Amino acid sequence: MINTKRQEEIFFKILMIISICVIMSILLFIIGTVLYKGLPALDWDMVSKLPGGGFYLGKEGGVLNAIIGSLYLISGSVVISLTLSVPLVLFINFYLPKKSVFASIIRFSFDILFGVPSIVYGAFGFALMIFLGMRASLLGGIIAVALLIMPIMVRSFDEVTRLLPRDLPDALLSLGATKYEMSKVILRQLMPGLVTAILLAVGRGIGDAATVLFTAGYTDNLPNALNHPAATLPLSIFFQLGSPVEEVQNRAYASAVILTVIILILSFSARYFSSKYSKNKI
Amino acid sequence: MKYIRAFKDKSARQIMLGIAFFSLLLLLVIGVSLLLKALPIMKEKSLWALLSSGNWKPFKGEFGFLPYIISTLYVSLIAIIIALPLSLLSGIYLCTYASKTISRIFEPVIDLLSGIPPVIYGVWGTLTIVPLIANKIAPRYVEFSSGFSVLAGGLVLAIMILPLLISILLEVFRSLPKEITDASLSLGATKWQTVKKVMLRKSFPGIIAATVLSVSRAFGETIAVLMVCGNIPIIPHSLFDACYPLPALIANNYGEMLSMPNYESALMFGAFLLFIIIVIFNAISRLTLNQIEKRFSL
Numbered sequence: 001m002i003n004t005k006r007q008e009e010i011f012f013k014i015l016m017i018i019s020i021c022v023i024m025s026i027l028l029f030i031i032g033t034v035l036y037k038g039l040p041a042l043d044w045d046m047v048s049k050l051p052g053g054g055f056y057l058g059k060e061g062g063v064l065n066a067i068i069g070s071l072y073l074i075s076g077s078v079v080i081s082l083t084l085s086v087p088l089v090l091f092i093n094f095y096l097p098k099k100s101v102f103a104s105i106i107r108f109s110f111d112i113l114f115g116v117p118s119i120v121y122g123a124f125g126f127a128l129m130i131f132l133g134m135r136a137s138l139l140g141g142i143i144a145v146a147l148l149i150m151p152i153m154v155r156s157f158d159e160v161t162r163l164l165p166r167d168l169p170d171a172l173l174s175l176g177a178t179k180y181e182m183s184k185v186i187l188r189q190l191m192p193g194l195v196t197a198i199l200l201a202v203g204r205g206i207g208d209a210a211t212v213l214f215t216a217g218y219t220d221n222l223p224n225a226l227n228h229p230a231a232t233l234p235l236s237i238f239f240q241l242g243s244p245v246e247e248v249q250n251r252a253y254a255s256a257v258i259l260t261v262i263i264l265i266l267s268f269s270a271r272y273f274s275s276k277y278s279k280n281k282i
Numbered sequence: 283m284k285y286i287r288a289f290k291d292k293s294a295r296q297i298m299l300g301i302a303f304f305s306l307l308l309l310l311v312i313g314v315s316l317l318l319k320a321l322p323i324m325k326e327k328s329l330w331a332l333l334s335s336g337n338w339k340p341f342k343g344e345f346g347f348l349p350y351i352i353s354t355l356y357v358s359l360i361a362i363i364i365a366l367p368l369s370l371l372s373g374i375y376l377c378t379y380a381s382k383t384i385s386r387i388f389e390p391v392i393d394l395l396s397g398i399p400p401v402i403y404g405v406w407g408t409l410t411i412v413p414l415i416a417n418k419i420a421p422r423y424v425e426f427s428s429g430f431s432v433l434a435g436g437l438v439l440a441i442m443i444l445p446l447l448i449s450i451l452l453e454v455f456r457s458l459p460k461e462i463t464d465a466s467l468s469l470g471a472t473k474w475q476t477v478k479k480v481m482l483r484k485s486f487p488g489i490i491a492a493t494v495l496s497v498s499r500a501f502g503e504t505i506a507v508l509m510v511c512g513n514i515p516i517i518p519h520s521l522f523d524a525c526y527p528l529p530a531l532i533a534n535n536y537g538e539m540l541s542m543p544n545y546e547s548a549l550m551f552g553a554f555l556l557f558i559i560i561v562i563f564n565a566i567s568r569l570t571l572n573q574i575e576k577r578f579s580l
Contacts, residue, residue, distance in 0.1 A: 009474040016375035019368045020388065023448075026441055027391050030398065030406045037409060084301055091298035106302055108568060109309050115495065115564035116312070116557065117502020119529045123553035124312045126536070127319050147308070154305075178291035207399020210504035210529070214536050234401040238505060241405060256405045260398070267397040271390060 031260065038257035041250035047258060051220045056240070056248055063255050066236035068222050069138075073230055074206045076142035078198060081150040086194070089154055090183045093161045094169055107158065114151040119210040121148045126214035138223045138230040141216025148211050149201035156200055160193030192273050199270035203263055209234035233259050309561070316557055319550035326544070332551065338515045345548040347555070349517045353432070353525035356518055357507065358500040360436025365443050366493060373451035374477055396445030404509030407438040412510055420522045427522035430512030435525065438506050443496040450495060450571070454488030455481065457575055488574050491567035498563035502556060504529035528552050 049062035092103040125144030134140055168189065172182040187194075209232070217229030218239065233255060240252035323332070323345060335346025376385055416429030462484060466476040482489070512524025513534060532552050535545070 005472060005475070009472050012371075012474055012477075013375075013379060016371045016379065019371040020375055020380075020384070022368060023372055023395075023444060024388070024391050026444075027395050029410070030402070030441075033406050033409055034402060084305070087294075087298045088301050088305055091295075091302055095295060095298060102302070106306060108565075108572070109306055111568045112561055112564045113309060115498055115502075115560055115568075116309075117499075117504065117529065117560060119502060119504040119532055120312070120316070120553055120557045120560075123532060123550060124315060127315050127550065131315075150305075178287055180291040180294040181287070183294075203397050207397075207401065209399070209401050210533055213505075213533055234399055234505070237401050237405065238509070241408070241509070253405065253409075256402055260402055263397050263399060263402075264394070267390075267394055271393065 031264075034253065034256050034260050037250075038253035038255075038260075041247075041254040042257050043254075046251065046254050050222070055220070056243055057245055063231075063233070063236050063251070063258070065220055065222055066231040066233045066255070067258065069216070069219075069230035070206050070233040072138060072223060073141050073145060073212065073216060073232060074202055076138070077146035077149060077205055078202060080142065080146040081153050081201065082198070085150055085153040085157060085197075086187070089157045089161050090187070093158070093164075094183060094186065095179060110151045110154045110158075114155055116151075117210070118148055118208045122211040122214045125211065129215060134227070136215060136217030136229050137227045138216060139226040141212045141230060141232070142226075144211045144215040145205045145208070148208060149205040152204055153197045153201045156197040157190075157194055160197070161190055164190065196270050196274040199266050199273065203266040203270070206266075207234055207259060207263060209238055233262075313554075313557060313561070316550055316554040320547055320554045323544055323547040323551050332548075336517060340542060340545045340548070343544060345544070345551075347528070347552065349515050350526055350528040350531050350552065351555075352517050353511070354501055354527040354529075356432050356525060357435040357439060357511065357527055358497050360432060360521070361439035361443055361500045362493060362497050364436065364440035365447055365496065368440075369444055369447040369451055370489070373448055373455060374481070376452060377455040378473055378477060378481075392445045392448055395441070396449075400442065400503060400506040401509075403438050403442055404506040407434060407506060407510040411437050415522065424520060424522050428512060428524065430510060430524050431522045432511070432518050432525045433521040435507050435511040435527065436521075438510050439500045439503055442503060442506060443499050446499055447492055447496040450492040451489065454485045454492060454571070454574065457488075458484055485574075487570055491570040491574075494563050494567040498560045498567075501563075502529055502560055504533050508533055528556055532556075 045060060046062040047067060048064060049060070050064050052059055052061035055061040088106070092100070092106055096103045121144050125140060125147065128143070129135070129137075129140045164186065169182055169186060172185055173179070177185070212232045212235060216232055216235075218231050218235055219229045220231070221228075223230035237252050237255045237259065240248050240255060243249060243252075327345070332345060332347055333351065334348055335344070336348040337344040337346040338349065372388075376388060380388070411434045412429035414429070415431055415434055416427055419433070420427035420429065420431070458481060462480055463476050466480045467473070471479070507527050508530035511527060511530060513526045513530055514524040515526045515531075516523070518525040532549050535549055
């Protein structure tokens, strides 16, 4: 009897260790595959040149258009979603009473928005653009991606804000500060958490293809106005991979390396900031 | 001076309140605008006809969503069948057996997996999973498969929902009061018995909620699925048949749909369908999770 009990325990423990190892090796396998296929095709031209004539037939050029386009797009959407998320989170945490129903409804609606898939944001952005009479453009992409990353930002910033000890706002208020002045001080205190939230949102926004597919369009040039279409890195990978020419496919792998490296940097710096934050927690 | 400060405070409050209302409306606005776009096709055909017909001939005005719905369900089902045991086992391990070092190594792994963009999963899937299925797995069971199949989509999706599933499961397990497991252990139960008879039983609603959330994440995944599923609008009959999930349909046809009004409306109907199902799934599971959190934190 005791023997079977032990055997069962050991059996499941081994299964657990196997599944942990499987998950870890999947990550290594994915990154390894991308690097193995992409690194040979990666050269300085890839990141420094625009697609030249016949780029999609294997002639020379790079994906600078997509890199710059992605950067423009993500900075625009971060600005938009920041100006909405920061006041919102401060509002539900410090302006509304502690057990406010309104605050929990807002939190709940962002939980749901967080689950809405990017293709739906893309379709909604597209419907909105038709309604406004816009064509596929940088601005359209910025709006759609801002909608996509706002729930991520709100949720992760809210999580940090809720952990802030209530003494600080109470002390500020008792000194006669208005709530608005209090929020400014608290915001400084919450800065590392906010940076983590931004980095998370940037990571998600820069890698998403389904939102920008409808809204931002694609072009070989650098976008120089808000109403011009803009290329993005994920779409550039997607389109190049669809080509039958082998060199172009290799370039897709190289572009995948660029995107993966960007994501890795973002992810590690998010971790760095959040660990720094948890060390400073009072 | 005093008035300026009060004025600033008041106007800031008004602006914040405005933003709060705007964000509440967002969900509604997305739903309504997709519905408005979908109305033309819904007027022309009954909801049942759209959902149950397998005929997809946009040029003849026939829009049957059945193949896409079946494909989405099939792929997501495969994904959750693969992902759930993996995440349950590793979640339990991290909560009960694992040393601090292992958790510290494992956490960034989950973060990175959730950070990798869908298009990279797609690239990886076409490079590894698709040839593996075409050359090694499929020939044992069927005569021919291109590899772009239900199984490929399911496998890639399984990996993509792992991080979400594991992190919610961990939250659920960690919200269990320590007293219950301690009581079980002090009565002489082994760790595994405690897991089986106490932890899993107590967190069952949470596990269901986590599963539903992950399934709805799988429903909406677009680019990765589009790249590995083959995109043939037929009802898949085996794991090795190509399929065409709903999000892939929307993403693939955005360019050409403008020329035919009904086509656009039909695709928007697809987006609306996806939206409504995912919102309902999310709402139910989030409510469950919130309740669990409240019950145990008291």
